[in-house]
Amino acid sequence: TTTIWDTIAAELNGIEIITDPTQLAKLSLDYYHFSPILEAQLKDKRGNLVVRPATEAEVMQVAKTCVKHKVPLTVRGAGTGNYGQCIPLEGGVILDTTKMNQIRWIKPGLACVEPGVRMAAFDKQAREIGWELRMAPSTYRTATIGGFIGGGSVGMGSITYGQLRDRGNLRALRVVTLEDEPRVIQLRGDEVQKVNHAYGTNGIITELEIPLAPAYPWAEIIVAFDEFMTAAQFGQALSDSDGIVKKMVSIHAWPIPSYFAALQSYLPQGKHCALLMVSETDLEPLQELVREYGGEITYNKTAQEASKGTSILEFTWNHTTLHARSVDPNLTYLQTFYFTLDRVEHMYHHFGDELAIHLEFLRFGGKAIPAGLQLFRFTTEERLNEIIRYHEENGTGIANPHTYILEDGGRKTIDPEQLAFKKLVDPYGLMNPGKMRAWSQMTND
Numbered sequence: 001t002t003t004i005w006d007t008i009a010a011e012l013n014g015i016e017i018i019t020d021p022t023q024l025a026k027l028s029l030d031y032y033h034f035s036p037i038l039e040a041q042l043k044d045k046r047g048n049l050v051v052r053p054a055t056e057a058e059v060m061q062v063a064k065t066c067v068k069h070k071v072p073l074t075v076r077g078a079g080t081g082n083y084g085q086c087i088p089l090e091g092g093v094i095l096d097t098t099k100m101n102q103i104r105w106i107k108p109g110l111a112c113v114e115p116g117v118r119m120a121a122f123d124k125q126a127r128e129i130g131w132e133l134r135m136a137p138s139t140y141r142t143a144t145i146g147g148f149i150g151g152g153s154v155g156m157g158s159i160t161y162g163q164l165r166d167r168g169n170l171r172a173l174r175v176v177t178l179e180d181e182p183r184v185i186q187l188r189g190d191e192v193q194k195v196n197h198a199y200g201t202n203g204i205i206t207e208l209e210i211p212l213a214p215a216y217p218w219a220e221i222i223v224a225f226d227e228f229m230t231a232a233q234f235g236q237a238l239s240d241s242d243g244i245v246k247k248m249v250s251i252h253a254w255p256i257p258s259y260f261a262a263l264q265s266y267l268p269q270g271k272h273c274a275l276l277m278v279s280e281t282d283l284e285p286l287q288e289l290v291r292e293y294g295g296e297i298t299y300n301k302t303a304q305e306a307s308k309g310t311s312i313l314e315f316t317w318n319h320t321t322l323h324a325r326s327v328d329p330n331l332t333y334l335q336t337f338y339f340t341l342d343r344v345e346h347m348y349h350h351f352g353d354e355l356a357i358h359l360e361f362l363r364f365g366g367k368a369i370p371a372g373l374q375l376f377r378f379t380t381e382e383r384l385n386e387i388i389r390y391h392e393e394n395g396t397g398i399a400n401p402h403t404y405i406l407e408d409g410g411r412k413t414i415d416p417e418q419l420a421f422k423k424l425v426d427p428y429g430l431m432n433p434g435k436m437r438a439w440s441q442m443t444n445d
C-alpha cells in the first residue's frame with residue numbers, strides 16, 4: 001500500500017529524500033537531552049520523511065507539496081539546538097538545509113549566505129579578507145547560520161556585539177511561505193525580527209545578509225584564581241576594559257574545571273578559572289590586568305597554535321554542560337542573566353554546592369553583564385522550578401532551557417509581530433507545529 005509519504009516522495013522526484021529509519025531517527029532529534037524534562041517529552045518524536053533541497057526553487061517545491069497535502073514541515077540546520085527546536089512534534093516532513101551552503105558574497109563588514117552554511121566554514125572564507133562573523137555559538141564548527149538565527153541567541157563575540165536579537169546583528173532575509181502558492185518574501189532592517197529566533201515556525205529562510213566583525217588573531221588563554229568571586233570580578237574588569245580587544249570571557253567555578261578532561265594539565269586542583277579569547281596583540285595589557293587580580297596564566301596559545309587543536313571555545317557556553325554531562329549524566333543546567341556581580345555573589349552563597357556557577361560575559365544594552373549557564377544535579381521538576389523561582393524573585397532573568405515552547409524559553413511573552421507574520425506565511429499552521437504558544441492558543445480558542 002502506498003502511504004501519503006510515498007506520494008509526497010514521488011512528487012518531490014529530483015530532490016534528495018531520506019526514509020531510512022535510522023537516519024530518520026537521527027535527523028528528527030537535536031541536543032534536547034541536556035534537559036531531563038525534554039528528554040522524557042521528546043525522545044520518541046520522529047519525522048516521516050527528510051528532504052534535502054539544494055536551491056530555493058526546490059524549497060518552494062517542498063513547501064507547495066506540504067501545503068497541498070496539509071502535512072507538517074519542520075526546518076532543520078545542523079540539529080544542534082538544545083530545546084528540541086527542530087524536533088517535529090507531529091511528525092511530517094523535515095527540511096534539512098545543509099545542501100544550501102553557498103556563500104553569495106562577502107565584502108568588508110557584510111555578507112550574504114544561504115542558510116545551510118556552517119559558521120566555521122564561513123569564517124574560513126571571510127578571514128581571507130580580514131573579516132569574520134560577529135558572534136557564533138560554541139557549536140561553531142557544525143552549526144549552520146540559518147539554524148543560529150532560527151534557534152540560537154549568543155556566543156563568542158557577544159562580549160562586543162551583544163545578542164543576535166540586537167538591532168543590526170541581522171540585516172536581511174529571504175523567506176519562503178507555506179501558502180497554497182508559496183512565494184518569497186524579502187525582509188530588511190527591523191522587519192527581520194518577524195522571523196529572527198522564531199524556531200522556524202513562520203517561514204523557511206533561504207538567504208541571509210549578516211554583518212561581520214574585523215578578524216583579530218585570537219589568542220586562547222586560561223587564568224586560574226583562588227577565589228571564585230575574584231575570577232568573576234576579573235571577568236567583569238576585562239569585559240569593561242575597552243582598550244583590550246577580546247572575543248570571549250568565560251568564568252568557571254570549581255568543580256567545573258575538573259570536567260574538562262583535555263585541559264587538566266592547565267587547571268590546578270580546586271581553582272576557579274577564566275577561559276579567554278583576546279587579540280594576541282593585546283596580551284601585554286591583559287597580563288597586567290591578570291596581575292592586578294592575582295590570577296595565574298596557565299595556558300597561552302597564539303592564534304596560530306590555537307587554530308590547530310580543539311579551540312577553548314569548545315569548553316565554554318553550552319559546551320561546558322556537554323563536558324559536565326559526560327562526567328555525570330545527572331547534571332543539567334540553567335541559563336541566567338544575572339546583570340550584576342552582586343547577584344552572582346548572592347546566588348553563589350545561597351546555593352553553595354548545589355549549583356556550580358559558569359559565567360559568560362556579554363554586552364547587553366551597551367554594558368558588559370554576567371550571564372550564566374549554571375550546572376546542577378537534577379533531582380525533581382519541583383526543585384528545578386524552585387531554583388528558577390528563587391532566581392527570578394531575586395532579579396535575575398531566566399531563559400528556561402527545559403521547555404520547547406518558543407515563548408516560555410526566552411521572552412516569556414508572545415510576540416505579536418511574529419504571530420502576525422505566521423498568520424500571513426503559514427495560514428494552515430504547518431510549520432513546526434506545537435512550538436509557538438501564541439499560535440496554539442489562537443487556534444484552540
Ligand code: FAD
Pocket residue numbers: 030031074075076077078079080081082085086097115136137138139142143144145146147148149150151152153154155156198199200201203204205206317318319322432
Ligand atoms: P538547528 O538546531 O538545526 O535549528 C535551530 C532552529 O532554527 C530550529 O527551530 C529550526 O527549525 C530553525 N531553522 C533552522 N534553519 C532554518 C531556516 N533555514 N529557516 C527557518 N528556520 C530555520 N546556542 C547559542 O546560541 N550559543 C551557544 O554558545 C550555544 N552553545 C551550544 C553548545 C552545545 C554543546 C550545544 C549542543 C548547543 C549549543 N547551542 C548554542 C545551541 C545551538 O548549537 C546553536 O543555537 C546553533 O546555532 C543552532 O544551529 P543549527 O544549525 O544546529 O540549528
